[in-house]
Amino acid sequence: MRGLRHRIAVNAERLVRSLETRPGRRVAESVSAEILPLAEACRFLEREAAGLLAPRRLGRRGRPLWLFGVEAEVRREPVGAVLIVGPSNYPLLLPGVQAVQALAAGNRVLVKPAPGCGAPMVLLGEWLEEAGLPPGLFRVLDESAGAVAEAIAAGIDKLVLTGSADTGRAVAEQLARHLVPSTMELSGNxxxxxxxxxxxxxxxxxxxxxxxxxxxxxxxxxxxxxxxxxxxxxxxxxxxxxxxxxxxxxxxxxxxxxxxxxxxxxxxxxxxxxxxxxxxxxxxxxxxxxxxxxxxxxxxxxxxxxxxxxxxxxxxxxxxxxxxxxxxxxxxxxxxxxxxxxxxxxxxxxxxxxxxxxxxxxxADPRLPFGGRHASGWGVTRGAEGLLEMTQVKTVSVRRGRLRPHFDAPRESDDALMLAALRLFHGGPGTRTGALRRMLRAVRGRSRN
Missing domain, CATH: 3.40.309.10 (Aldehyde Dehydrogenase; Chain A, domain 2)
Structure with a gap:
């Protein structure tokens, strides 16, 4: 990310020229509206991505008592191949941020630019490889409308689209047939x-x-x-x-x-x-x-x-x-x-x-997620939440020790034991003392059997 960020700064004039398809734009507007925010997004990932994506070990606090001896952690893993469908109004910033977040999360990225808007993404791809990204992890598709359907049919694991509500509906229908999840940043008023x-x-x-x-x-x-x-x-x-x-x-x-x-x-x-x-x-x-x-x-x-x-x-x-x-x-x-x-x-x-x-x-604050509601789409991009949307969750639980009472065949006393445990852990103050006595009797009875 640092290498890409430095190349964005050094070669900003090339990016400005690649954005000349935007009508009436001054250099200052392209820099302030697209190039500078993209560089800030890269810096955010440099500082925060490793911590956000690191496995999160859960301590004893909040663990149910009956899960004594179990250690648990939550992991964030790449989703796989992410297809990013870019818009024409901000052809660098919007697909660019989404692409670097997907890459930071360990994914392979395909970018389908809007018609006439591929030049910024081509430059981004060149600089990513110069900065050390292995070849093949970032690919710019052709700009034709059919490129999205072809990529979906070939197999992707997630799609991120910025576009109109009508486009979002049409693409969502295609994704539904393949059970592919998506993040949609759609229209606004x-x-x-x-x-x-x-x-x-x-x-x-x-x-x-x-x-x-x-x-x-x-x-x-x-x-x-x-x-x-x-x-x-x-x-x-x-x-x-x-x-x-x-x-x-x-x-x-x-x-x-x-x-x-x-x-x-x-x-x-x-x-x-x-x-x-x-x-x-x-x-x-x-x-x-x-x-x-x-x-x-x-x-x-x-x-x-x-x-x-x-x-x-x-x-x-x-x-x-x-x-x-x-x-x-x-x-x-x-x-x-x-x-x-x-x-x-x-x-x-x-x-x-x-x-x-x-x-x-x-x-444009890189720390903030961005997304809409209702006809404006679902999911978010950018910020910590946007980075985590480029991942899938895996939980890992480890049982320590040798005690595994749940492996034993059911016994008659188990009914009383489970009801007593439920009331002890979750009943009101008036029920817990009696529940504790019943639970101890059930445990003694289970031991004798």
Whole structure:
């Protein structure tokens, strides 16, 4: 891991060039959003992987009394061949972290990049071998859609996918036929909760950052903003000012068409468009903000990889929580406002990750697991929990001494003995004294027989 990390740092410019398929990216954004977090993930594994993967011996504490003489340990072993299906929005960071975690856990790794996104993974493979990884343990598959099905049919032991909910469903069906487990990081339509007392200008800056970062093609970019009615107009004005400085970003035609349809439907249902609804002839989009949106609108229930944001006025946070729950996605969420109230609200939000008074960036902490709920997937990647997901559990128990009473043939006194033992170990204070007497009688009777 150290050798790979050093090569990532020394050859960062090569990685930046390999990421040129991402439209409108500056060098600083590629470094901060993908390359630096990947290097940090490698450092995390250098420091923590050995300890996390080491066998864990269980002491006497918590061991049932009737298992006296038994020593136990829990081991973490590789699952085998791990297929990683990468996305197009972060073609280095997301499959890269998953790959190094799988390798650190002792697995063989296959990576299927998104179309046009294989270059970063090829570089990663070269540097892994230079750093000492034996040949054949990391392989980059071709970018065709059929590569996933071919790999599953050939035999894999686990799949990790980052992609849309529709892709996740289709791949999960294939995996089910082969009984192959998976970790799925799927779509999002992230909610932002604005508490009374939040700094409106700071919230607007944060939302503008979410619209700007990576062309807003981020699974945890803000899409639904729940704001108290008395603060809505101020946030709307501040957000329009901040969004005016965001440049256009190329958006694929099918996405633009879908956004246009959803936006027009929302306007027809009472929302106000603060910006231009995209047209077919425009290859790029400026941020589109819809005010006075309502949670039942389709725009707030679908995954969108484009700079679109809906402002939903609410009476209070109870209404906001109920409104947020109408979306099938539960990947991430953010809360802005006084920290104590924000922490309390965070505990009630149904999402895999919650940031307070920030957006997106804190999730790059290599110590943190990342994953969604409901239509946003299952399992986690990254952090200690993500590393352990690349393993399978084995328990080993060792019996010391020669005493093995359970090997003996059943005796009549065993019924009384077992009932007395149960009440002695787990009965209330009023039953234990009597249970102890009955247990001693049963043991004496068993000895005589």
């Amino acid at each position: 992230d909610a932002v909760f604005v508490l009374p007392g939040a700094e409106v200008e700071q919230v607007a800056r944060a939302l503008a950052f979410g619209l700007r970062l990576n062309g807003s093609a981020t699974c945890i970019a803000p899409r639904r903003v729940f704001v108290p009615r008395g603060m809505a107009a101020g946030l709307e004005d501040a957000l329009v000012r901040q969004a005016a400085a965001i440049p256009q970003v190329p958006v694929p035609l099918p996405t633009r068409r879908r956004v246009a349809t959803l936006a027009r439907d929302a306007v027809a249902e009472g929302a106000r468009a603060l910006g231009n609804v995209p047209e077919d002839e425009d290859p790029a989009m400026t941020p589109l903000i819809l005010a006075d949106a309502r949670p039942g609108m389709a725009l707030l229930r679908e995954e969108i990889f484009a700079p679109v944001l809906s402002l939903v006025p609410v009476h209070d946070m109870e209404e906001a929580l109920e409104a947020a729950a109408q979306s099938p996605y539960a990947l991430g969420a953010s809360v802005f406002g006084p920290v104590a109230q924000a922490r309390e609200l965070a505990g009630r939000i149904d999402a895999g990750t919650v940031t307070i008074n920030d957006l997106i960036v804190p999730t």
